[in-house]
Amino acid sequence: MADETSAAAGTSTETGAGTESNLRTTKPGTKRLFLTVSVLISFLVGAPFLLKSTEIHRSPLPSAAISSLSDHLHSNPPSFPCHFQAIFLSPFKPSDSSLSLSVAERIRAQLSAQSCGNCNFTVSVTVDSGSSCRHEGDAASAACLWECGGGGLVDAIEGRDDQGIDELLLSAVNERTGGCAGRVYSVFVMEGRDERVVIGKHRHAWMVLKDLDDSTSVGSMIGTVFGDYFMRGGVEKGEYIPVGSDGNVVLSFSLLNSNPSDWIYDWDFQRTGEVLLAPVLEALAPVANITMESQVLYHAPKSSISYWDEKLEAYVVNTRDLPFFVNSNEWHLDTSLSASGRSKVLQFVVYVPSASECPLYIRTPEGEISKTNAFISPMWGGVAIWNPHGCSMQSQGIHLVRDVLPPQELEKIIEIFIGQLRILFGLNSNYVEPSPTFKFLASEKGFTNWELDLLYRQHTCFNLLSSLSTLQSLSTLVESLPRMIVMDEIGKQVELSLEAANLAERNISLGINNASALSSIRARALAEDAFFHPSIMSISYSSMEHYFAIYMPFFAPVSLHVLLAAVKEVKRYFAERSKYLAFRASKLKSS
């Protein structure tokens, strides 16, 4: 090999004699050309290997699948299968399907108003009066149809109060809709003298109407009950549900003494509060795992200003000042240490004003005093002001009062807190009846069964949407930073989360409620785990500048040499070849 190159060099120098005369007699040698070009080519071939070997480890994220699922969910929000049935206990003439159609139409009108937790509903109408038994509409399955023979209900209802009727109808529904008892919403319609609509504590309502002939108005009435309440809970817009991504909520109750040198109030929350709140927590168990704790804090003044109102003879806080009421400098409410992981803490605060601002009331924009004397802050919690009795008469600072909040007062405050909890969860604190004929039965648990269904649906849907939005922002982040290290663990979490989200979506459409809620919670928890993974911080250690700083000192000078050599050699080769060709041509000419 060495001999050959030296020989080649020898020939080229010999042939090089032709340069003087712009002609050369021999073919130009290709050895140096081959050498330099092969070095260049080997560099070019090696470049991908270098890039591959210095690649940042990035676990591939299924961004296409994430965006397609999220697009799908946004254009087509998950809807839960629900079955609505109207049962006429009085004879009902119109036999065409106009009634079920108008019911469905009324419900459908509500569908567009809300995006999360909607029903993919079916409506059936049953006339069950004495002898006649007629089914109409589409039921989810034959088992869900109302089994006729409930004619005696009308008589049984007579003379009972609403609570009694509610219980009676519950047992009737359980008995006659068989396996679907927990999943069917029913409205019982009967003829009567005084018109009224009552929505019960469970999953049924009943209405007494004077006239059953007009199927459109009856249908719209039934549709209102189904659509506005059973499906939507009378709420304009579904709010976020304050539940931590691990499904835990801590209710932290604090009694704040504004100025303990005036008076000090203590409470017996353990005895009164726990007893009153236990059924509520029990009722909410399917939605969230709730724990509670309480504390008493002192020297915790509010931070907004109150004014003396001559007319009311009290200090007032205007609604527009309420955002400044919570004094985060002095109210050391503390996030709870027992709240593990990503659970949500909801603060409920009882504020006892000091002597210089007592009694203290909240004034609504209409100039009236707030009935509850309380307000909420969404996703944070609620505040209730409690004025000690006769505090305005109290002479200031003469003797120290150490007292306990009277249990009946505490009960009232806790009732307010239950109402606030309902609002925080996106429900109405109490329903405003659209007409005097409407009536709502309140559950002693704070939440009726159909409201819990609604929360359950909304919670599942919210979890699903939030997990997808988290995943999507993660994938956008990862795409926007090409030098970011993405650990395999993150990739795995994202995949699992997406899998759980897909599963939840499928289960929702199939109507498997428990499984869908579980997998939606799982999807959200995994998505947040991936997003908040500590390794995401390592991005700053492998920037593009770093990469260049390491490889430039070698590749910049080397590539200069290699490129220049190749260019020169190629140029020379073509120059020499043209000389040789010219020589050949002249030779041909001469010959």
Place this chain on the structure above:
Amino acid sequence: MGLFKSVNQLGAWGHFKILGPIIIYASVLSVFPLGSSLWFLDGERFTSGPLTGGGVMASHTFLSLLLFYLYSFHLLRPIYCSFGSNGFETTSVPKEEEFSEELLLKPLPDYKVLAHFHFTSISPPSSSNGKHHHLFPKSIAQLVKKYKIRELELSFTQGRWNYDRWGASDPLSTANGKPPGVELWALFDIPTKEEIDATWRNLTHSLSGLFCASINFLESSTSYSAPLWGFLPNNGDLRYGALPREAVCTENLTPWLKLLPCRDKAGIASLLDRPSIYRGHYHSQRLKLRSDGLNGIVIEQTLSVVLQPIDRTSWSMHQLFKKSLTGKCALAKSSKVFLEIERSLVSQNENILELVGEADMVTNDQRDHSTIYQYNVERYSEHEALDIRVNWKKLLQVSFLQAPLHASRFLMGSGNERGSIAISLQSARNSTKGLYDNSKNCFTRVVILQVVPWYVKVYYHTLRIYVDGAIRDAKDVVEKINVTPSEDKVSPGTLEMMLQFPCGMMSAALILDFDKGFLHIDEYPPDANQGFDIPSALVSFPDFISRRIYPDSISSPLLQSYKGRNIVKSYTEVLLVPLTTPDFSMPYNVITFTCTVLALYFGSMVNVLRRRVSEEERLAKSKDKRKPGLIPLLISKISNKVRGIKEDSANQSQSSEPILGPKVVFKVVLIALIAVLGHYFFNSS
């Protein structure tokens, strides 16, 4: 011994992991000859029990030795127990949550003033621990419940307690002298070691969130240790860690105050004027809690500050704190201010000190070491603030009760390779015989706990003990020793040692050699050149109990805690070890240098390969004929200029090209294009 030292020097330090235990095993073997010592080796930790009965043959008396060993432990037990329950002697369990606040002022011999704030919160045992609270801080109760803590102490200290002048053997200095920085120890109610370690890690994170400090650095296993008896006798459920460099400031005080029901809005804590208390010479903020089924949870929050009054001869509370005490915290069960005057201050001359302000009660302790003046804060209001004033009539130099031995620690040796740690114990000048518990057996026992980070690789076999300047065989002095060698990047080295010195000894010194290790480049702190801190060693004297018993007529948790059997102990200085710090830009330098060399080599090789020597020579020859080379031309030009000969203008205009020729424009445009493309590429990526 020499043999093992040479083994150490031969083996690289990475081998210490394997050799370490053997070396120590062997070296201690040489310290305690086989005939008189006994071994228990479990894993890396070993315990050796000394035997006083000399001349016992080794092999055939093993069993009897074992029995004696165990028996000696049994004998020692009562003394161990006395280590424990220091401070908390609360006997009656209250039914409700309680809070009390106290302040103790104490003039110090160098005309400084010690202000010791003491807040106690008690939560009775109940089923709802951590759920419903009225006075007790919810976060602490939750902490105790979540991490199953039996005892915990966290201290933030700035400055060092001057044991020489401010006293070393009274309960106040024993309990409140703390090492600089953060010290945290906790006893857990958890059975397994792994669980305790995991809980400790979580606890450090919670505390670091609660107190706004970097306590979470104690999370790594290299920063905490589990002393068995050097700190507090325990069954392996104690964890101890210290951060000597943690700075302490208001951001740590505010969360600490948050645990008090009145915070600093009312009561004694309202005296805590930040500029005044942080101006002090010593500042130590502590949280100590104890929890058990019987007493519930008891928290002691103390803040000790040593302040220098502006006027040395006369000071008052208002002058010290720039605030006045106008009333008690409305939630406090008791609110008292004490003034403690040491007997040694007034014994020489009764009229040396003058007090202004009428005390509610004046008492002496049982042994007449000090006098306490008690002031009840309830009596005072905004119209009549409590202001204690102390006037010195004569300046004098005295010192308070000293510990039997004054401990200090320093480094020896130079260079970045090796060094020695020396702990020196000097006998206190004034006699402290009154403190002896049993004067029959005249030996002073000293327990030393020394935790050393792994990068300071201590050769424990090099332990040399000097008593009164003469080297002593370790077996004569060491009564008990427990060594946990450090493991690189895993755990620190812990040395627990019980020594026995004769009473008449004037001075003693312990010297340990160490090598300095290397850290990984990522492990260096940002200010690596400052050096690394070795936490304070703890020197305690188990035979000396500091207690003061006051008449029962004073009901005060602070004075109650004086009654406890507090063992006299003192912390040594923090050591600053300079380690070899690398040049942190070195990796880049290496990369650029090697790359440049490689690039030069590569480029010249390519050029050599494609060179045509004969052709170039020929070309050069032909060029020579046509026109002179660039350098000769330049030289001739310069020489012409020097000579002052002007070239003819025609020649000049011919040779110079037009400045803005098409070639130049093309080049500029090309460069601009490359720059734009490059910019676009980097931005888009």
